[in-house]
Amino acid sequence: MFSGILISKDDDGQKVEVAQIDEADLPEGDVTIAVEYSTLNYKDGLAITGKGPVVRKWPMVPGIDLVGTVTETTGSEWKPGDKVVLNGWGVGETHWGGLAQKAKLKSEWLIALPESFSPAQAMSIGTAGYTAALCVEALVKAGVTPDQGEVLVTGATGGVGSVAVALLAKAGFTVVAATGKASESDYLTKLGASSTIAREELSEPGKPFQKERWAGAVDSVGSNTLANVLAQTKYCGSVACCGLAQGADLKTTVMPFILRGVSLLGVDSVMAPRDARKPAWDRLAKDLDPSLLELIAGKEIGLSDAIGAAGDLIDGKVRGRIVVDVNK
Incomplete structure (x- = not known):
């Protein structure tokens, strides 16, 4: 038993x-x-x-x-x-x-x-951190580079968001963290975010085509937030989508895709094959600083x-x- x-x-x-x-x-x-x-x-x-x-x-x-x-x-x-x-x-x-x-x-x-992680540390990462690594891998493979401008992370104080902020910052990106918890700005700064924005700036219905800002984004929120992120993504930018904390709906148009060449990258962690899992865990082992992991835990x-x-x-x-x- x-x-x-x-x-x-x-x-x-x-x-x-x-x-x-x-x-x-x-x-x-x-x-x-x-x-x-x-x-x-x-x-x-x-x-x-x-x-x-x-x-x-x-x-x-x-x-x-x-x-x-x-x-x-x-x-x-x-x-x-x-x-x-x-x-x-x-x-x-x-x-x-x-x-x-x-x-x-x-x-x-x-x-x-991975040899660099204790069992408890591996679970501090868990599916959330592993998914964040898959998202970062997807953005890098799509050609998003630090010199192209700011990268957004939504739901930044959550498990996926926290690890995504840390990994992107380590990779040299200027990270903007979106959060509904203004009191957590210090936490996000310690993870590597250069600045934060209020969740409310993205969570309400908006125009399907807006001023360009993001070179890329990791979104674990979905719904209006993802629609606004897509509308604000720069020409040929990419958005890695992996969650639906706000909702599974996506009310947008084809405008960001056909006029700016924006790419929406779906990231699935559940059935991902080993040849996708290993690079993600390798990135975690290489780039996730133990002191930050302790903070995220x-x-x-x-x-x-x-x-x-x-x-x-x-x-x-x-x-x-x-x-x-x-x-x-």
Whole structure:
């Protein structure tokens, strides 16, 4: 038996609890992992609170991230004692995830824990930081360079935004951070932002074609914010889109695309292949300063505190990352 957060559903609705789970009930997989840490992402918050249709199979152990040690395997790729990281691949949605002391997964979903990170640090990064790295990689591949001007990061105090600010600044970009929390300007400056703007400047409906400002952007907000960012992006600039914190709608026109050659780069972290994941984690290992990672990490909690923390995350009360010690 092991402890884990279990989400169940019946005619009376959704139930979430820290439960004792039989190892025999673990789903199919060729690698069994003793989980050390997980983390709370926005998607985990939606799953635990029931405020979004994330869970598609019941019952479900949430947690789209985990880091731990291989204990058993029937495959040849991993061996007992290997330290591994899991991000995405539908865990916490259709396959039991990381908010438990044990997990059973497919070997091809795993990557080796980078030597430069401890298990707790890897979860300070989590899917949010890994997604931020994918976004930065996408902008660089699209040809966005520091000499072209300012780069915007929306939702800058969130997990994706915080890491994106740090990585872009390290890569030499002039970073402008958009946030709804004016009190966090010092935090964003420490991460590398050269300036901040109020979230409200972008969150209301605006004209589909506006004055050029951004050479590129990382957007985890969507809706009106993304529409305004596209409308303000410079000629041949690029916007990496990876989230929908404001909404999934996008009310804009083709004008930024056909008159300025703006590129909208969709970034998916869930099913990204290893040849995309490895460069992203390599960038994190190379460019994410340990002192900044400590700043981004936010706080560490135990498994029993994760349910309440999920509600705080959805309500926008969390800065940076929440690391969950599943054995605490």
